[in-house]
Amino acid sequence: MESLLEIKQLTCGYQTQPVFSNANLTLYPGQLSGLVGSSGSGKTTLIKAMLGLVHPWQGEVWFRGKRLKPGAPPPGVGYVPQVETVDWNFPVTAEEVVMMGRYRAQNFLPWSSRRDRIIAGELLERVGIAHVAHQPIGDLSGGQQQRVFLARALVGNPDIVLLDEPTSGSDLHVQHELLHLLAELSQQGLSVLLSTHDLNSVATHLPWVICFNHGIVCQGQPIDVFTPETLKQTFGADMLVMRQQDRIIISSDATTLLHELKNSLPPALQQNSKSL
Amino acid sequence: MDFLLKPFQYEFFTRAILVGVMSGLLCGVMGVYVTTRRMSYIAHGLSHAILGGAVLTYVLGLNFYVGSGIWGFGAALLIQYLTGRRVYSDAAIGIVTTACFALGVAVISTYRKFSQNFEAALFGNVLGVSPTDLWVVTIVTVMLLGLVFFFYRPLLFWCFDREVAQVQGVPVVAMDTLFALMLATLLVVTLQVLGVTLIISAVVIPASIARLLSNHFGFMMLISGGLGASISFTGIYLSYYFDVASGASVVLLSTLVFAGALVWTNYRRRAKRYDLPLHIDHS
Known part of the structure; x- marks a missing residue:
């Protein structure tokens, strides 16, 4: 390839x-x-x-x-920077941030075309945050902010x-x-x-x-x-590595490793493993 | 009615109002970039640096706008250069702008013949604008607003996230230079309205009021520009009746509007909080 x-x-x-x-x-x-x-x-x-x-x-x-x-x-090339590098108090909405990723495809007019808005809307839908499109980025949760950045990186295809x-x-x-x-x-x-x-x-x-x-x-x-x-x-x-069939659990200490192991169990089994 | 229109019978006052409104509009619009990019200190420092350029151009017999504009642009580029060379940005601003300002003071103290002009440069003299000044301010207003219109997208992206803007194809170094040029031009042409010491208020206060009222960059520009223009108009107009310096009148009025906006937005926020339901529906 x-x-x-x-x-x-x-x-x-x-x-x-x-x-x-x-x-x-x-x-x-x-x-x-x-x-x-x-x-x-x-x-x-x-x-x-x-x-x-x-x-x-x-x-x-x-x-x-x-x-x-x-x-x-x-x-x-799309790029999603670390969230700490951004001023979350900046006055833009989630949709506007996503639209920035369309920069190479846009004309010089300050407003977005209908096509751009549709593409941005589809991307927001795809990453599961279409409902916050018109909210200021500062009002979003950490996970939503991360998705806005991912949508901005993807919108330029x-x-x-x-x-x-x-x-x-x-x-x-x-x-x-x-x-x-x-x-x-x-x-x-x-x-x-x-x-x-x-x-x-x-x-x-x-x-x-x-x-x-x-x-x-x-x-x-x-x-x-x-x-x-x-x-x-x-x-x-030094790290501890536990191999469990095709799964690997890694930790720097045994207590955390057991905790990780417990978390990896199905919910029903987690109830029975409280003593772990 | 005659009483209200009385100031406009003087041509110099009408010119002052027109220059004041255009300067307020421009400072308001550009102020949104300055405040959201946290560049208030650079704008404040540059206005002081430009004084050095203004004095030098006067002594050398050059055109004020061209000489001071080049000087201010050069100072802005020098700050950018130093910031990229392991000098903290606020320190770079402090070094360059105070050196330029000190040069102006040194030249003034040597020549000792333009104390009145010096005072006008420090505190503004909007009532002394000439018809040529009016033309210059008009042309610069159209030019800068045109640049803001055509470069709205790249400047917004550059302002919000410079690094990702570069990845997405925004020519960020060109944007740095363009904005330095725009800022220097703005400060040079609006210097005579408020002067070196007060000009920063016209840049920062309307944009800060707009930030309180809006979460949208484009709307912020409209609000800030509109507020800048109307506050300048009202401030200069009121200065006629209260017989106070027009620059001080504009600054005090804008501060008053800012305080009002702050109280109002705080009140609205609290009212909204009380409107929220007290229980959370988990269904």
Whole structure:
């Protein structure tokens, strides 16, 4: 299969400090991948380099067979930044934020065309927040805000979407809903890369994992990649890994591991496992 | 009726009202960008920096608008440059604008022959606008409103989320430069209405009132522009009867309207809270 986005021997940094070095990675159409690593491991910088927002010190980024010019993100890429980077008091509605993703397709007039509004409405419907389209973004819950950003990234009909910590700060239910939605989108041909440090969600929902710690440690299917050795290399700490048929549960201590195990049980069994 | 129309029999007053209304409208519209991007301090600092440019252009015998405009634009770009070079943005504003202002004060203290003009630059002298000034303000108003209209979408996106705007194809560096140019032009042409010390109020107060009244960027611009124009008109008009400086009159009136809007929106919020049902229907 022809690659969609490829990075070759990429090294990036700020001022005199390199953030990561010699990263090689290839993403394919329809691939759903998770980029895992601890805070400060360089995940956000890698995503920004893939977008052309960070000037690489060395190496190249290729998208759809063309070399990316730093500072000029190509069309066909959607980006969902961390929610903390946004001023939620800004006076715009959810629909207006989604409409921003149509920038390349719009004319110079300040008002939106009927077609744009229909497309934005369909996207909001698809991500399940059509009922809050006309509400100010500051009035939405964390999960809804995340979905607005996802809708903005999708409304331009991209080939790939890069999401930076989309599940951070949201509860388990919201995380699962979002990951299911992304899985659905990848089945329709969209390539998705999301960064996270929530290993259990990744292990459950994502078919491909890239472990990152100032460079790519390893990549592959969660069942192969999540071993105590690779997790120590990635997070710099000892981790417990429990394999249960085709499932993996990961934690840094035994109590949390048992808690995670209990949460993974069906509700009826959870009632009977209170002593755990 | 004659009593009410009396001020308009003076040509200078009619000119002052027209310039005041256009300046209020422009400051109101641009103020929405300034406040939502948290750039009030840069606007305040730039108005001081422009004084240095105004004094230099006077001494060198250059055109006030061109000289001060270039000076203000240069100062805005220099602040942007320093901010990108590990200098905190507020520190960069402090360094550049006070240096420019100090240069103006130094030149004034050396020449010692334009104290009256200096006072006008500091506190504004809207009643002293010439027919040429009126033309300049009119042309700049049309130009800036045109730019706001044609660049509404990219400027809104740039203002809300600069990084994602760049990913979606908005030329953000060009937007930085365009906005610096627009802001410098706005401050230069409206300086004579309120002066260096008071101009920031015309930029910030109507936009802050609009924020209290609306959650929509476009409506905020309409409200802020409309308020800016009507407050300027009323302030300058009332200054004739109360015999106070027109700049101070405009600022005090806008502050009063802001206080009123604050009280009203707080009252509305509380009233809405009391209207809410006391029980939550879980069905």
